[in-house]
Amino acid sequence: MSDEAQLKALRNRIDSIDEKVLELISERARCAQTVAEVKQKTLAEGEKPVFYRPEREAWVLKHIMELNKGPLDNEEVARLFREIMSACLALEEPLRVAYLGPEGTFTQAAALKHFGHSVVSVPMAAIDEIFREVAAGAVHFGVVPVENSTEGAINHTLDSFLEHDLAICGEVELRIHHHLLVGENTRTDKISRVYSHAQSLAQCRKWLDAHYPNVERVAVASNAEAARRVKGEWNSAAIAGDIAGELYGLTRIAEKIEDRPDNSTRFLMIGNQEVPPTGDDKTSIIVSMNNRPGVLHHLLQPFHENGIDLTRIETRPSRSGKWTYVFFIDFFGHQHDPLIKGALEKIREEAVALKILGSYPKAVL
Ligand SMILES: O=C(O)C(=O)C[C@]1(C(=O)O)C=C[C@@H](O)C=C1
Known part of the structure; x- marks a missing residue:
């Protein structure tokens, strides 16, 4: 068989596998719709249905990882099922999740890693606002950073737990890679200012000391805000992650500049459940x-x-x-x-x- 003919045959096989996968995903989604009906039927007087079940989701993901025989690795397979479950849950009830904004922050990435991309993610300006929004019932859940492996505790989050009576219902960890980013008008030989969140500036302190010792370090509300500011300035750079860089169309002039290669942040999901x-x-x-x-x-x-x-x-x-x-x-x-x-x-x-x-x-x- 010629290479071309072999490729055609393989693509035909992939097409028919995709059709079966689609059929099975649709069947799974219909099952989730029926689960939602059952949840609504079995309620006591005044009780609200609980659609999101973190304990069940954890079981499903672990079960899939145990069954997985490759060639895709466990994390990849779990990520796919994470998204399937997220879409199924959205059929039962579209979740609204508040995170520390603006769009493009690591907290948003953590929210999507934990809940999947079918949730509506709602940016908030401050950690305390996330707590208040969840407490007021304006969103179902909130996502807040709680500790970083390089810099330690996120005190705003700890203090907010003292003031609010919310329940933690999940955790997620994210590897944090920082890049030095510039806009298209930046004169890279004339950088006199670097914007970033105070935590990120601290996580890249040694790298900045070595490469940009005389540049002013300006702390702003988030990495995404740093990326947004830099876009229009010719003499400044931002320290931020991939998502913020892509969102604001910035270019990386140095990659993975965090002082510790294992730099990661742990986030908590807060709700009333x-x-x-x-x-x-x-x-x-x-x-x-x-x-x-x-x-x-x-x-x-x-x-x-x-x-x-x-x-x-x-x-x-x-x-x-x-x-x-x-x-x-x-x-x-x-x-x-x-x-x-x-x-x-x-x-x-x-x-x-x-x-x-x-x-x-x-x-x-
Ligand atoms: O098992 C349930 O309770 C479901 O609602 C189904 C399902 C799923 O798709 O597997 C969806 C949402 C829940 O968070 C957990 C699991």
Whole structure:
């Protein structure tokens, strides 16, 4: 068979596979529509249907990854199914998700990685606004950055958790690559100013010291805002990621300039929904303790005694008194696991206040 004939035959095979894939995706989508009808039928008086089920989505993605035999790798396959589920969920209920804008930020990328591209993503100007928008019911969920592997905690997010009573229902991690970007009118030999978010400037501090030591570093509200500003200026550059660069038509003059190659940010999904256990969960709590000797030891003892793995502990000044502190703690397990329940009861006895921010499936993707 000639190469041309072989190519034609293979394309015919791909066409008929695509037809079957389409048929199966449509069948799956019809199933999701019926799931929505069942959810609506089985409601108690005054109860609202819960369409988005993070625990089920985590199970579906993990199941697919377990079944996968290649040649596509697990992450690629999970990403495809993520999008199929996102589209199916949109048939049940189109989700509105608030994120830290403007368009093109890493927080938007995190929202789409977690919920898929069939959600309506709504940009907000500040982290606190995301919390308020979710609390007011104007959107179903919000996405906020909580910690960066290079720079540590995002304090605006932690402080907002103190002020609002929202539940964490998921997490997602994103590798953060920063580039030095310029517009078409920029004179690259005359750059005297670099715009970026304060966190990103900090994540590229050493690179800037080495390559642009005398350039003014200007912190703006987001990387996307930095990219937007640079577009019209001839003597400035922006530090931002791929999406913002593409969105504003900028050119990369240096790639992956973050000081640490493993630079990544963890984001949390916030809403009003409690998520049932999946067997592979995390829980986040806030504890405030009286400032007395050995306070941290008392706080951590129940975790140690029960063999619970802490994944993060962060301290912030409490809003209620000078020199009193609150601890943000993340650990493996679900608040309804008997072991975790016991440990939380012990902590409650010792603490001035304990707030459970939520239990949620460990990030799959
Ligand atoms: O299983 C459900 O409850 C569904 O609604 C179906 C489905 C899916 O497409 O698999 C869709 C949305 C939910 O978030 C979880 C799963």
